Amino acid sequence: MIDPDRAGGPDLSLPNPARVYDYMLGGAHNFDADRAFAERLLEALPGARDAAVANRAFLGRAVRACLDRGCRQFLDLGSGIPTAEPLHEIVRRHDPAARVAYVDSEPVAVAMSREILDGVDGVTISAADLTDADAVLAAPDVADLFDPTVPTAVLAVSVLHFVRDDAVLTRLLDRYCDAFGPGGLLVLSHGSTDVDDERAAEEMRTIERFTQESAQPAAARDRATLRRLLHRVDLLEPGLVDVSRWRPEPGHEPGRVVGMYAAVGEIVH
Numbered sequence: 001m002i003d004p005d006r007a008g009g010p011d012l013s014l015p016n017p018a019r020v021y022d023y024m025l026g027g028a029h030n031f032d033a034d035r036a037f038a039e040r041l042l043e044a045l046p047g048a049r050d051a052a053v054a055n056r057a058f059l060g061r062a063v064r065a066c067l068d069r070g071c072r073q074f075l076d077l078g079s080g081i082p083t084a085e086p087l088h089e090i091v092r093r094h095d096p097a098a099r100v101a102y103v104d105s106e107p108v109a110v111a112m113s114r115e116i117l118d119g120v121d122g123v124t125i126s127a128a129d130l131t132d133a134d135a136v137l138a139a140p141d142v143a144d145l146f147d148p149t150v151p152t153a154v155l156a157v158s159v160l161h162f163v164r165d166d167a168v169l170t171r172l173l174d175r176y177c178d179a180f181g182p183g184g185l186l187v188l189s190h191g192s193t194d195v196d197d198e199r200a201a202e203e204m205r206t207i208e209r210f211t212q213e214s215a216q217p218a219a220a221r222d223r224a225t226l227r228r229l230l231h232r233v234d235l236l237e238p239g240l241v242d243v244s245r246w247r248p249e250p251g252h253e254p255g256r257v258v259g260m261y262a263a264v265g266e267i268v269h
């Protein structure tokens with residue numbers, strides 16, 4: 001476990017989205033600043049945990065859709081801390097030979113991921129900034145893990161709102177699509193304030209405001225912008241919708257709208 005008092009260790013005085021998110025999901029991989037930030041957010045917004053839970057549940061459903069379409073390799077950009085029904089456990093239950101490359105830029109999330117993944121074959125964690133796609137793709141734990149002939153899903157779940165410049169993000173998504181398409185899949189969820197539900201939109205505005213005091217300020221995007229960013233993919237049904245509405249579990253009522261758009265698309269060109 002990371003020792004928060006170790007001299008020369010990472011600065012843990014600012015809350016970090018990976019650890020705040022872990023706290024929201026009931027995990028134990030977080031520190032005082034993260035817990036205090038999460039509690040302040042929950043005080044202002046008791047429903048804030050719903051967004052994290054709905055987002056994580058979407059990840060599971062999206063990954064199963066990718067497995068059903070033959071994907072056996074998963075590049076998870078901005079992966080956070082792989083606890084609470086993480087990607088590699090879902091994927092490995094389906095196919096023990098499937099491969100997962102986690103990527104995160106935050107040193108504590110990376111160190112914690114390393115501890116969790118120690119001894120797990122075929123699952124790696126790389127410390128890299130997803131905005132440097134060439135560095136991500138060349139990282140040994142990505143390049144050496146993946147077989148270029150195997151269909152690959154690229155995940156960017158609840159992370160692209162930290163890339164605030166639309167032009168940078170467009171180039172970036174295009175680069176990942178070049179690397180894994182056609183035939184690969186792109187999975188995305190993204191904070192938004194123009195969902196068709198005023199309570200959720202207002203909540204997302206509050207979350208966005210809160211993140212301005214965190215290590216990583218976020219910027220919500222509207223539906224039209226996200227649709228433009230996805231110009232290289234054919235969206236699977238039901239398209240670009242709130243995470244709670246993306247293929248809810250059969251027989252279950254979908255959860256409430258939480259203000260995050262979600263999509264899974266096949267890279268077509």
Ligand SMILES: C[S@@+](CC[C@H](N)C(=O)[O-])C[C@H]1O[C@@H](n2cnc3c(N)ncnc32)[C@H](O)[C@@H]1O
Nearest residue numbers: 018078079080104105106129130157158159162
């Ligand atoms: C809200 S968490 C989401 C974690 C995970 N994708 C999930 O949905 O469970 C966002 C994660 O993205 C990471 N992150 C933010 N910007 C990043 C960047 N430029 N490169 C890599 N990781 C980044 C953060 O460190 C954090 O772990």
